[in-house]
Amino acid sequence: MATVNLGSIKFKWKGTYNGATAYTVDDVVEYNGSSYICILASTGNLPTNATYFEQMSSAGTNGTDGTDLTTTLTTQGDIVYRDGSGLQRLGAGTSGQVLQTNGTGANPSWGTVSSDLVLLNHTDSTSAVSSHTFQSIFDDTVYAGYKIFLQYELPTDATIIAYWLNGSTQLAGSTDYRRAGYEGYRREDNSDLNVGANADGDGRDSMNLNAWGFSDATGNMYFTEGQIFGALQDTSIYKCAVWDSMQRDNSGGVGDYFASTNAAFTYINYSQSVDGIQFATSNSSNFERFKCSIYGLKK
DSSP states (O other): OOOOOGGGTSOEEEEEOOTTSEEOTTEEEEETTEEEEESSOEESOOTTOTTTEEEEEOOOSTTTTSSOOTTTOOSTTOEEEEOSSSEEEEOOOOTTOEEEOOOTTSOOEEEOOOOSEEEEEEEEEOOOOSEEEETTOOOTTTEEEEEEEEEEEOOTTOOEEEEEEETTEEEOOTTOEEEEEEEEEEETTSSSEEEEEEEEEEEESSEESSOOOOSOOTTOEEEEEEEEEOOOSSTTSOEEEEEEEEEEEOOOTTSOEEEEEEEEEEEOOTTSOOOEEEEEETTSOOOSEEEEEEEEEEO
16 A cells, blocks of 8 residues: 655745745745745745746735735824725824714715814913903804803902903993892801892992802802803893802801802993903902813804
8 A cells, every 4th residue: 555645745834935945846935925836846936937936825916905004004193994996094183183984985084073062261270369361262153152160269258250351351340240149058057047139230340159258268169150141132131141159168166158149140231242251359369279161052
C-alpha cells in the first residue's frame, strides 16, 4: 500500500514575500495585500510573475473592500461611510458638533445640536461686588421668554433688586416698575408667622425680588427663580417678570427664619427697549456669593 505524505499536499503559509527566500511549490505568500501560491520553485521572482506564482486572493483598491483604509482616512478624527458607490471619508467636524443622519439615500454629516431652551449665561462668583450685570443678553426676535435661576448670599438687612438695561444704561425711573405679590415668613417653632400682600400702583425704580432682609447675615441663603416675558401686543407693558424666592436665616435665636416671596412686575416705560438685566443689593453692600443661570426659550 502506498504511503502518502500529507505535508506535501497542503498549502504552506510563508507570510510576507521575501525576495531572499527560496520558495517551493505550494508555498503561499502575502504581497501588497494579496495572496499568491508558488507553482514553480524559485528565488527572487515577485509573486506577480505568473511563471512562478498564481494569485489566490486580491486586495481591494482605495480601501473599497474595507481591508485597507489608509488611503481613505488621512487625518485624525476622520470617519468612513458608504455613499452610492463605495466607502468615503468624512472629515472631523468642529468642536461641539454631532454626527447626524440625513435619511435614506443621503450621506451623514456633522451638525450643531438645536434646542428650544438655550443657556445664555452662567455665572458663579464669590467676588465682593455690589452688582452683577448682563448686557445685551435678551433678543426678543429669537426668544419668547427667559428663565433665570439665582442662588446668592447677602449681608445684613440687604435684599436683592433688579433693573432692566438698555445696553449699558440702567433703567431706573422712579415709577417705571409696577409690583403685585405676597410675602410670607415664619420661625421654625412657629412663634412668628405672617403673610402679607403687596400691590404698588404708583411704581418704583427697581424690582425687589425677595423684599425681606434678615437682621443677621450669619447663614443667610437665598434662592430665586424668575420668568421673564418679552414684548406684548400692548406695548404699554414692555416687559413682565415673575419672581419666586425662598430664604432661610439660621442666625439662631428662637428659631430659624423662613421666608417666601412671590412678586410680579410690569415695566411701563415702553419708550426704552430692554436687552439686559442687572442684579444689585438694596443697600449697596456687596454680594457674598452669587450664582446665576439665564436661559432663553425659543419661539
